[in-house]
Amino acid sequence: MKSGTLLLTSIGLSSPNVLSRFLEIVGDTKNKQVAIITTAAEGKEVNKYSQLAHKQFVDLGFSGVDFVDLEADPTKDLSPYGVIYVCGGNTFKLLKFALTANFKNSVESLLKMGGVYIGVSAGSIIVGPSVKIADEVQPDPNEVGISDFSGLGIIKEIVLPHYSPEIEEQVKIFENKHNVIIDRIDNSQAILVQEGYKTIIE
Secondary structure, eight states, rough: OOOOOEEESGGGGHHHHHHHHHHHHHHOOOOOOOEETTSTTTTTGGGGHHHHHHHHHHHHOEEEEEEEEEOOOOOOOTTTTTTEHHHHHHHHHHHHHHHHTHHHHHHHHHHHHTTTEETTHHHHHTTSSSTTHHHHHHOOTTTTOOOOOOOOOSSSSSSSSSSOGGHHHHHHHHHHTTOEEEEETTTTOOEETTTTEEEEEE
C-alpha cells in the first residue's frame, strides 16, 4: 500500500469487483490487522453484517480482526490497524460517536500510513462534508438528535449509497435545493479515492 485509500461502498466487500480491487490495493494480508467499527450497526458486533465482514477478513488471511465500538470505547487506539472498516447502520448515531471519539484523526492517521478505509453505507456518508442527505433522501431516524449535519470532511464528495433509479427524483430535488452534486453508488459499485483522485468501481 503506497498511499492511503478510501473505498466507499454500499455493501462492503460483498460485491466481487469491489473485493477484487481491495485485494489489489491491500496486497499481503497476513501482517495486517483490521478494525471493524460496529457503532452504527443494530446489535453492534452480533449484527449479521458485522459478523459477515469479520468472516470475510478472517478468510482473506488478515492477522487480526477486531470489533471496535466508538460509543463504548471512544479512546481506543486505532493506530495498529492497516484497515478500518466502518459498518453501516444509523448515520446520525455513527457521526455523533465518531465526533466524540475524534475518529477523523484516526482515519487521517491511517491514510497517512498508507492504510485503507472501507465505508459501508453510513460509513461512506460520514467522511464527506455533510450527512444532510441521510436526513432527506431515504432518511435515517435522527435518534440521537443531531442538529449539525457537518460530516468529517475527509473528502469533498457527498456519497449516496444504495442508489437506484427509483429515487433519482428525490436526489435531484436534494441537489437543486442545496446546490450540490451527489455521487451515487448502487450496491455493486464503490468510490475509490486515492491521493485526491476519485474513480468509480463498477
